[in-house]
Amino acid sequence: MIKKIYFQSIFFSFLFSLEAFAAENGGMPQLNPEFWVSQIFWLTLTFGILYIVLSKLILPKISNNLETRKSQILENIEAAEKQREDSETKLKEYEEIISKSKLEAKNIFNQAREKALKDINAKREVLDKQIDEEISIAEEEINTLRKSAPEKINTIAIEASSDLIQKLIGAEVNNSSISAIVDDLSKRNGDKYYGN
Amino acid sequence: MAANPMTQFNVYRIGPEIKVGAFDISFTNASLFMIISTLAILIIFNLGSKKNSLLPNKIQLLAELSYTFVSKMISDTAGVKAKPYFAFIFSLFMFVLFCNMLGMIPYTFTVTSHIIVTFVLAAFIFIGVTFIGFIKHGFGYLKLFVPSGVPAVLLPLIVVIEIISYLSRPVSLSVRLFANMMAGHTMMKVFGGFVVSLGIVGGWLPLSFSVALTGLEILVAFLQAYVFAILTCIYLNDALNLHH
Numbered sequence: 001m002i003k004k005i006y007f008q009s010i011f012f013s014f015l016f017s018l019e020a021f022a023a024e025n026g027g028m029p030q031l032n033p034e035f036w037v038s039q040i041f042w043l044t045l046t047f048g049i050l051y052i053v054l055s056k057l058i059l060p061k062i063s064n065n066l067e068t069r070k071s072q073i074l075e076n077i078e079a080a081e082k083q084r085e086d087s088e089t090k091l092k093e094y095e096e097i098i099s100k101s102k103l104e105a106k107n108i109f110n111q112a113r114e115k116a117l118k119d120i121n122a123k124r125e126v127l128d129k130q131i132d133e134e135i136s137i138a139e140e141e142i143n144t145l146r147k148s149a150p151e152k153i154n155t156i157a158i159e160a161s162s163d164l165i166q167k168l169i170g171a172e173v174n175n176s177s178i179s180a181i182v183d184d185l186s187k188r189n190g191d192k193y194y195g196n
Numbered sequence: 197m198a199a200n201p202m203t204q205f206n207v208y209r210i211g212p213e214i215k216v217g218a219f220d221i222s223f224t225n226a227s228l229f230m231i232i233s234t235l236a237i238l239i240i241f242n243l244g245s246k247k248n249s250l251l252p253n254k255i256q257l258l259a260e261l262s263y264t265f266v267s268k269m270i271s272d273t274a275g276v277k278a279k280p281y282f283a284f285i286f287s288l289f290m291f292v293l294f295c296n297m298l299g300m301i302p303y304t305f306t307v308t309s310h311i312i313v314t315f316v317l318a319a320f321i322f323i324g325v326t327f328i329g330f331i332k333h334g335f336g337y338l339k340l341f342v343p344s345g346v347p348a349v350l351l352p353l354i355v356v357i358e359i360i361s362y363l364s365r366p367v368s369l370s371v372r373l374f375a376n377m378m379a380g381h382t383m384m385k386v387f388g389g390f391v392v393s394l395g396i397v398g399g400w401l402p403l404s405f406s407v408a409l410t411g412l413e414i415l416v417a418f419l420q421a422y423v424f425a426i427l428t429c430i431y432l433n434d435a436l437n438l439h440h
Binding site: 030 | 202203205206207209219220221222223224226227230231233234237238241242244245246248250256259260263264282283284286287290291307309310311312313316317374378
């Protein structure tokens, strides 16, 4: 402290001596101590006011502005990130729904096809049965007809031949004798006519 | 005579003489420019902090850029502990910068070209920093004068040198700013005088010098304000974080 005072006294004495020197030449007005006190007073006053107003009013506001801007930007970034994630999940959901509905449509289509096939098959079976039945009935009829045919033919042949004989020779021929002949013929030629 | 390059530094009374006791605290042109600087700073930064829009307008950007500039300067040189002194260093930087810059306008008065102004600022910083150092570290602050890793033989010499360098801080700080301002303004005045005396024939050369000097002086005005503030930060750093 003593050293400081000593040093400052040296400094000031240096200034004063310079001032004395300068005053002669009308030189440096800085070293004229006339307004030093005034300058110190006004400097303290203005700088003090500047410091108080800046530190109490203006700088907190600027720092607050900077902080809020920073936090707002961070918030916005966060919100954007969140919205992006939301949209991604929604896109996934949408895709899921689409694939699900595709699967469902496929299922429905398959079921419908199976059902149609079943119906067709059932109808076909019924029809087949009916056809088979009709065929068998017809075959039976044919068979009965086939069985009854030779007899009928025989009777027809007997009648026809008795008629023919009557017309040709005008004599009545016993039916039984004709039938015997026809039976004999039909037995002989049966293989030829009926393929049995 | 206006031709004398030193008359621009004259301090003269504006209005009546005001006396408090034995002290003359009259309002002078120096006081006027201190008030103008202060008002300019306050108006600009008040406008710059009024509205808080997400996209800052020009004046808000200016205020916020200065804020972050000074805040970065302090945190880079003096660390986190210097945060409470931010407002002081910010006001100091702005006050010196505005006084320097206002002085660049013709017919104005440069407050910082007066040794008494810069010395009061520097002495205040010196005393404040010394107080902070002693409050933070007690007598341990005296370790600042004893660098570590110095041979015991050299120690007495080193301690004396350290003490002298510490005590010369306010002088170097104040003289640097004052001398830069005074020299620059004197030089510009001299060159301006040459332009007038050499007239239309030979005046172009000093005029071009004058133009170049104006640019240089604007740079110096900013640089000296920056140096003043950053040296304050460095002194504060010594007081807050005792490294030796």
